[in-house]
Amino acid sequence: MAWNEPGGGDKDPWGNRGGNNDGPPDLDEALKKLQEKLGGIFGGKSGGSGNGGSSKGLGGLLIGAIVIASIFYVISGVYQVDEKERAVVLQFGAFSEIKQPGLRWNAPLITEVFVENVTEERQYPSRGLMLTEDESIVELPITVQYNVSDVKAYVLNVRDPEVSLRHAADSALRHVVGSTELEQVLSEGRGKIAEEVEDRLQQYLDSYGTGIMVRDVNIQEGRPPEEVRAAFDDVIKAKEDEERLKNEAQAYANAVVPAARGTSQRMLEEAEAYKAEVVSRAEGETERFLNLLAEYQKAPEVTRQRLYIESMEEVMSKSSKVMVDVEGGNNMMYLPIDKLMESNSASQGGRGNATLTQEQLRQISDYVARQLGRTNTTYREGR
Structure with a gap:
């Protein structure tokens, strides 16, 4: 039954038991009652006039302190x-x-x-002197780039992950450099060294459970110790000169070898062409001889005469002398055409080529005709 229903009596939820049901009590009165209860808990007397007032003040301060402390506690979290x-x-x-x-x-x-921070790219630079495989000392700077891949392992597994990373990086670098020769460390072998260091460093960090992921390892130019730097510079310069001379020799070979190969190929092709020409000519001569043999067998005398005439024509066409053979006689007429051409050239003062004019050719023809006529007449009279 509700307190305000008929027959509910004086059940006032606000503690008003005096029968004066005018509404809820004042808030100040409720706070005073709370202070009195707290004062009783901490040894105060609620009935006294003087001590009761001081106890109420102390309780109020304590409550205020608790409230303030509670606020600071919540804010600090x-x-x-x-x-x-x-x-x-x-x-x-x-x-x-x-x-x-x-x-x-x-x-x-x-x-x-x-x-x-789990996304920031962090860096750890380091450098130091270390011993190579061929017992040479080299100074090699290194930079490790990493970030946090497992924040739980990074916080809980290792007391100081940064220190563990430094020790692991130095150990991995010295291990790899110790198994590499100095020439590779100072020249083109740095890329391979960086890859091996990155793999080995990641293995160390995973075995420690640091929660660190190595993103990249950069190895800068290796340097020899200051005491022997001049000697190392001379060695490096000599190696550079050697590489330069090799490149020049290779360039010269690239220019000469193709030309020589082209020349040899051209000579081979010319030889093949000459071979084909000679074989073809020989085959043609053989075919012509066989045809000529067949004609000779049919008419030996005619063929013999024709061959003689063709041979003499071929031989005498290259000569400047003309010799006329008279049939049935023992004399042979000689026409010094070369002398005639020389005299003609001298008469012209040595200018131009030695050529016969139409008049000179006509005179020579007439002379040859007269001589042939006389020879034939003498031959007939003798008979």
Whole structure:
């Protein structure tokens, strides 16, 4: 039954038991009652006039302090996790959870929060003297780029992950350089060394459980110690000169060898062409001789005369002398055409080529005709 229903009597929920049901009591009165109860708990007397007043003041201060402390307690537990960060929460020293980005709150003194940046690319530069495989000392600078891949392992597994990273990087670098010759360290072998160092360093960090991911390892130019730098510079210069001369020799070979190959190929092709020409000519001569033999067998005398005439024509066409053979006689007429041409050239003063004019040719023809006529007449009279 509700207190305000008929027959409910004087059941006032605000403590008004005097029968004066005019409404709820004043808030100041309720606070005073609370102060009196707290004062009784801490040894105060609610009935005294003087001591009761001091007890009430002390209780009020205590309540205010508790309220203020509660406010500070709540505020101190509020924190912000950025987009690049993750928060590891420990409750009573044991892992509880990983907080994602946003405004978070954890109870102080009960929980402990570690906020770490998990996307930032961090760097660790290092340099030092180390011994190579061929027992040479070299100074090799190195830069390791990394970030946090497992924030829980980064916070809980290793006391100081940065120190572990430095020790592991130095150990991996010295191990790889110790198995590499000095020439490779100072020249083109640095890329391979960086890859081996990165793989070995990642293996070390994974075995430690650091939660660190190695992104890249950059090895800068290796340097010898200062005491022997001049000698190393001379060696490097000599190697550069050797490489330059090799490149020049290779360029010369690239220019000469193709030309020689082209010349040899051309000579081979010319030889093949000459061979084909000679064979074809020989085959043609053989075919012509066989045809001539067949004609000779049919008419030996005619063929013999024709061959003689063709042979003499071929031979005498290249000579400047003309010899006329008279049939049935023992005399042979000689026409010194070369002398005639020389005399003609001398008469012209040595200018131009030695050629016969039409008049001179006509005179020579007449002379030859007269001589032939006389020879034939003498031959007939003798008979």
